[in-house]
Amino acid sequence: MCVKVIILCATFGLVSGAGVLPDSVDAALGGTVMFTTSLAPTQTPFISISWSTGTKNIITSNAGGNFTGPEYEGRITLFISTGSLELRNVALSDTGQYRVNIIPAGAAAIVGSIILNVYEPVxxxxxxxxxxxxxxxxxxxxxxxxxxxxxxxxxxxxxxxxxxxxxxxxxxxxxxxxxxxxxxxxxxxxxxxxxxxxxxxxxxxxxxxLSINYGPDGAILSISPLLDYYEEGSDVSLSCSADSRPAAQFKWLLNGELLSFTGAQIQMINIQTSQSGNYSCQAFNSKTLRYKTSQPASISVLRRITNIHVESSSNEPIEGTSVNITCDASGPIFTRKWLINEQELNPSENIVFYDQKRVLSFTVLKRKDSGKYVCEISNPISTQTTVYTLSVIYGPENVQISGPKEIQVDKTVKLTCFSDSVPAANYTWIKNGTVLTQSSEYIKSMAGSSDSGQYICRASNEITKKTSEAAHTVFVSAAQESLSAGAIAGITVALLVVVAGAAAGGFHVYKHQKDRRLSKNSLKEQHVYENPSTAHNFNTDEENVYENDLNAYDRHL
Incomplete structure (x- = not known):
């Protein structure tokens, strides 16, 4: 038992005053500070606990009660299980060293000290x-x-x-x-x-x-609406922005020349072509005294295409000649196109374009060049077209006559003449060197034997000054009469009388007429065979002589 007491005493001796309190503690003026001992709470009351600073007794607690210094009344709290002390409403005067003396039951006294630093709060x-x-x-x-x-x-x-x-x-x-x-x-x-x-x-x-003035930086010009081209009379809005403090002041320039406009935004109403150009804005900072100019922005103002028209170098484009067709219009022209049959016309051996397709030139006109040519002129805001009809003048060619080759007496002769010609040919009908009529048709009613013969149609073109002919032969035959049976019987007796005498002569006359026609036709056929290009001109002196000889022979008979 004694041994145990000696060990306990030795143990208390080791802890008395050693690490019972930290070296110091900081407290804020007017705040609260805790002087906390390192002792574990005990169920056995201490015999005595005493706290002091300098010569002042803060509190003493023992079997006789608690004794608190007057200036600490209401400011402190003692924790009797650990001997810790709380000090409230700390004043600057509380700065200093604090000591504690604890006497446990049956053990050596525990003594400790701590420095209190009181600081005024920030x-x-x-x-x-x-x-x-x-x-x-x-x-x-x-x-x-x-x-x-x-x-x-x-x-x-x-x-x-x-x-x-x-x-x-x-x-x-x-x-x-x-x-x-x-x-x-x-x-x-x-x-x-x-x-x-x-x-x-x-x-x-x-x-x-901090108020830091800077800029202007990043001057940017914006256009609304943003288009490649603007129609004359439209409205355009321009705005300028820049990063700047204070806000920048703005001026405007056109092609580098200062305009009267000011402000971050300008409205151009009813813009004209004269206002086309490169616009830029200049930002200015009155504090930094610096300038910044935007990149230029182009505004192109165009008029619409109007008054499109086509002119030809010739009012009478004759086949084989050359002709120039010029297409022009009012307003800025960006493109020209020529079309025919809805297909764009391209250069060829016979077609040449000049002056950026302003002139369509035909080097040698051909009749197949006739047609409706469309000229299309455009700019980015408008397109106009016009049609030019080209009629190539030619002819007359391929003259042809339609009508009967043989009719009976008292019938109507109707002959029609036609040819290839632009403009339409004028027609003249000729028989035996005599002009019959000037029309595409020749009509003779109640035709007689004298109307037999060769008819010539001569076609002429007033512009080309060319003529061409064709011939057509008509034979007017005698009418066949119908007789009754009695008349035929009566006439038969009389005819028998004269038949014998006239047989030889009549046969001779018939043969002569037949030979006459055959000879004449042979003559014509021979002429046509030998001169196919002038077959329609079979009205030669040779035929006239031959005709006169035959007529004399007829009269003799």
Whole structure:
């Protein structure tokens, strides 16, 4: 039993005053501080607990009760299970060394001490700025931080939520209380705050925003509506923007020349072609005294295509000649096209274009070139077309006559003449060198034997001055009469009388007429065979002589 007591006594001897309290504790003015011992709570009451500072007794607690110093009444609380002490409403005068003396039951006294440091809490933190009107790249600024109770304090600067540290442009002096930014930029505008801390408290300033004038940068010109070309008389809006503080002032230029317009936006109403050109805007900052000019933007104003027309170099385009057809219009012309049968016309051996298709030239006109030619002129805002009808003049050619070759006496002769000709040919009918009529048709009613013969149709073109002919032979035969049986019987007796005498002569006359026609036809056929290109001109002196001889022979018979 004695051995156990010796061990216990030795144990208490080791802990008395050794690590019972920390070396020091910090407290804020007006706050609360706890002097906490390292003793575990015990169920056995201590015989005595005593706290003091300097010569002052703070509290003594023993079997006789608790005795509190007058100036600590209501400010302290003693925790009798551990011997810890709470001190409230701490004053600067509470700074100093505090001691505790604890006497456990049946053990050596426990003694400890602790230093109390009382600090005034940080308050009234504020930032002052050397200048609030700064110019980017030109100005420097100093921010100073101050606070009440700023003893043993530290300073932390924030730009927004980002900590500001020392750099090439940022310098911290006065223990961090002063921040200097050289050559400010637009992103140095803040907000800046200063956080001040000491051992017992911290506080942060109100944010400070720097006014940094910058720009103008990125001058941009916008056009609405944005088109490649604008029709004369339309409306166009131009606006200019730039990144600038303060807001930029704007001027406008056309082809580098200053306009009277000012402001960030201009409205051009009823724009004219004279207003075409390269527009640009110039931004100006009255604080930085800097200018920035936008990239130029082109505005092209066009008139619509009007008054399209076609002219020909000849009013009488004759086959084999050349002709130029010119297409023009009022307004700015970007493209010309020639079309026929809805297909674009391309250069060929016979077709040549001049002056950017302004002139369509036919080197040698052919009748197949006739047709309706469409000229199409356009610019980006309009298109107009016109039609020119080309009629190639030619002929007459291939003259032909239609009609009977043989009719009976007292019937009507109707002959029709036609030919290939543009314009339509004029027709003249000729018989035996005599002009019968000037028409495409020859009509003779009640034809007699004298109407037999060769008819010539002569076609002529008033423009080409050409003529061409064709011939057609008509034979008018005697009418066949119908007689009754009695008449035939009566006539038969009389005829028998004269038949014998006239037989030889009649046969001779018939043969002569037949031979006459055969000879004449043979003569014509021979002429046609030998002169096929002038077959229609079979009205020669030779035929006339032959005709006269036959007529004389007829009269003799």
């Amino acid at each position: 308050s009234n933190v504020r930032v002052t700025v050397s200048s609030s009107d700064l110019v980017e790249f030109n100005s420097s600024v100093t921010l100073s931080c101050s606070a009440a109770g700023a003893s043993l304090t530290t300073f932390l600067w924030l730009n927004g939520s980002i900590e500001v540290t020392a750099s090439d442009r940022g310098h911290l002096t006065d223990g961090g209380a002063t921040l200097t930014i050289t050559t400010v930029g637009r992103y140095d505008q803040g907000p800046f705050t200063c956080k001040v801390s000491n051992l017992v408290s911290s506080n942060i300033s109100d944010p400070v925003q």
